[in-house]
Amino acid sequence: MNHVITHSRRLLAIATLLASPALLAHGYVEYPKARQQICKEDGGYWWPADGSGVPNLACRAAFQQSGGYMYTQHHEFAINIRDYHNMAAVRAAIPNGTLCAANDDRKAGMNIASGHWQKTEINLAQTPVLPVRFRATTPHNPSFWQFYLTKPGIDPAARPLHWEDLDLIYETGNTPAEAGYYLFDVPLPADRSGPAILYTRWQRNDVVGEGFYNCSDLLFTGGGGGTDPVDPPPSWFDKGAFVDLQIPVAAGDSAQLRVFDSQGQELLDQSWTITAAQLPQQWAFDLANEVNAQHGSLIQIGVLSNNSVQLSPDLASNRFFVSDNSYFVNLDIRAGETDPIPDDCQGHDPATAPAYPNWPQNDWAGNPSHAVNGDLMQYQQVLYRANWWTQSTPGSDESWTSICSF
8 A cells, every 4th residue: 555645835835945046856766775665665654553564674673763754755865964075074964873864863763783674686797787776756956976885794784884884886977867767877896795785875066965865775696705605596586565554454354365477467366255253463364374375386475584484473574475576466455245244153053064175066077166056165264155156265256145254
């Protein structure tokens, strides 16, 4: 779910324009994606208030320190430095340990040192020049650009970023925006391996000295960086957070999971009806366990560690992983019946009904294969009655009527 926060202070904006030629510029590094942009897109920071809905552990810790302002203001990690050509003045304005938030206390959570920041993998054998893409929501020229990279041996998880941790690897002058983006080819050192931080500085040439600063977390592979072991090719590819805890779920709602290939062909389409007994979160664990058990070669849900995906009891930390990076995943929560499924089965004994997929009717070869009008089946603690001949999962479409939950 995307959330857009807009606000307008018209009189203040007019006064600012009259008083100064400086205009507010905004933007962020879209590739390799800046920390705050990853956290914003992952979501989960609107609710619950304690941040437990934030999937990424680093983003969660950042939220718990600084709140959600840094995510709604993802495009404005900026500071004004009048003497911006003087690096001593820049370093004084942005002290060590505050670089990733541009020394803004309201965004200080972005500075935390953590091994959990989501990293963009860069294979140096395939990508010796990094195609940096900066999304300029308000392009402004003239300006200049600097790109820094943490030095070899610096562990970004050990402490917040310091200026002495960085090498300036590329800089360029005024660059025109192309369709709302600034595009750069940044040469990378060939002998690197392991985690690193790309620190991007976009400095406007104006009297106010507005500059933008973003941290992008990287993972270098394929380089000649000494004796670090070469990781095997990944078996699983991250496709985002599993559930959004901000979306309300009620008994009778359905969850539909679909997986598509790069051509848009459907590889998996499965639905589950959410029962009162599965609220507030058990439905998600039940869904994940079933997906992992039945479709584990295609998709898995959980936390990736050492190329293995394990379902975590911390629901918000679980993510979708697919076996092919070209696949994409969609989970829809659809409102169910206005009235929740009743708990009273009123004369029906669920224990006597076969449990899906043990079909009550056989095909011509004598194998259980379907249900017909009036057949009862139980699935995920709900008793269903078939409305006509069907092979659909109980509760997944109009061929079934829910009788009760138990």
